[in-house]
Amino acid sequence: GKDSEEADEEIAQTEQVINAIQYYRRYGHSKLRHFVAVFRRLCDSHQLQLASPYSEHLKKMKLCIDQNQRVLKQILSYGLEMFGGDHSLQTAAEISQLRPASELYMSKVKSTLKQIVRDWSTEGINERTLCYNVVLSAIRARFPDVARRHDVSILVPGAGLGRLTWHLVLEGFSVQGNEFSLFMLFTSNFILNKCQKENEFTIYPYVLDTCNNWTYEDQIRPVQFPDLCPATASPTRANTFSMCAGDFLQTTNGDDECWSVVVTVFFIDTATNLMNYIDTIHRILKKGGVWINFGPLTYHFADMDDEDSIELPYSEVIRLVKAKGFKMERDERNDSIPPTFYACNERSMLRYQYSCGFFECIKL
């Protein structure tokens, strides 16, 4: 029947995530083998010129790759232990056999390492300040009474590795993060619940990026995480904190007029049809509830011929939000907000710079 087909599909996708996380080391080693083969095909003179700095660098890369795999394995093991009761996850883990993963899945593993830098390292502080502070300031200003914030329920769709969500918890709000990606869910779960002390773990997030480096050292530089430890930093409060796994549109099915605030940061462009997000956010907010948004419009499903993606400009998004029944209280575009970055290597010669839109609106 259809339900069991869906369950099979979920198990298959989960198994691909588990496989990709475990395949990282072999993937990295195969890249190294390719580099060595290319080196050996160079003429003698060029081999001599590159000489020991190059071969030393490849050796160091190998150590970095192995260390990344160790951390990824811990993240995976803790996830399987923690979510052990979940049928599809358990089945997926049981049937998982190490085999080559697609470039797409390996790019997701590599992105996960960079997301750790963004959300949970000292190196990511500039990025976080630029992206999260404008949102946090708006929420603080709206709910200045810290003692009563536990009554304010905030939903964060696209919570990623949960730093913004955790920030809101620390400020006294009752918060739920929602996230679809299993890579993100495993990793945020590990950081939020398993890490015991500051900067306990070391990764090499840029080791496989061979373009636009200033030095060999920049490419293989270590990043430690977490810069603060949620498990020990957590004060006893009246507020609540949870993470919810799954698709935003589906998991919010029974949430009519349930939330005081919805916060979307670098999230709305994950929609194939942004109007579905607008409809859902309108439905799940209480009357007078607030939606705060910050981000660009890099539609994730653009140019995929097999996906029904609608790509609208920002001014149309604002028009549709108002037409739905929101009162726009702040609408800041272009030069009024400094440019931001997303999971960016700050020592790279190439950085993707985002000029984000910020809006704050009220459900009428």
Next chain:
Amino acid sequence: GKDSEEADEEIAQTEQVINAIQYYRRYGHSKLRHFVAVFRRLCDSHQLQLASPYSEHLKKMKLCIDQNQRVLKQILSYGLEMFGGDHSLQTAAEISQLRPASELYMSKVKSTLKQIVRDWSTEGINERTLCYNVVLSAIRARFPDVARRHDVSILVPGAGLGRLTWHLVLEGFSVQGNEFSLFMLFTSNFILNKCQKENEFTIYPYVLDTCNNWTYEDQIRPVQFPDLCPATASPTRANTFSMCAGDFLQTTNGDDECWSVVVTVFFIDTATNLMNYIDTIHRILKKGGVWINFGPLTYHFADMDDEDSIELPYSEVIRLVKAKGFKMERDERNDSIPPTFYACNERSMLRYQYSCGFFECIKL
């Protein structure tokens, strides 16, 4: 034999370029048909919400696509006329039949339109100032006597659409631009030789980019070119100017100790093995000749398993240049040079920001 196989291969590649340029309109229309189909599959309520602004926008997009095709066709016709004597080009044009082009080739057509903005429009002035002025200043300072500049021979590998090359001509130098891409060669030839007046032609370079737009208007905004007309702006001088088609390593085969200056801007990362470029530039420069370089290291053949690409960090490039027998006179990295952009849509929410290395060195 091998020679006729190579000739066949050249004809086949040329034919793909000609086909892609001619296929642009149908490519654009197929995208529009997809957008219309997606729109029709939306629920009635969402169709009503998007309503006339969306369908008006799609209609305007069609007009922009058609206009881009008209300009592209003029560029192609002039190229075929101008290079009519070239056997492979003529054969390629004769056998060319309109058929769907690959996404790769269509992306090259789209890039060509954006390169026009970079090199030959008023809108590109900021980009050009940031990238070219540091190079032009260095050359002017080195050769202050304008009257004697015609004796200074400059080679510009990776000349693209030729703006920097043309700038150097205007300053009185004898210059040759070298370019491999037929898309660039057709287009630079058109601008340098065919255009009759300033802002004679209009294109819509961003019409097919549906992500990260602030408004519908930004996406379909026109750009005029050329901002200045080389054919009429050209003064009578003692210096020479030429463009040379082909691979830099091959076309410079007989150029031993031939050039006073080599200028590389956003070029050196087109190498599979940068040491070949260093060797060649060293060989073709006169003793005491100068190499000026500006750009990032986005190696074009990185991550292609079927290409022997070596990807080195910037500090290693500098080390190899010195080891080859160049005296480094200026070496500026990171924060000493303001960030630059490359064929970037300046009204987009997403921009690729390059932190470029600049160096100036002398062949000993």
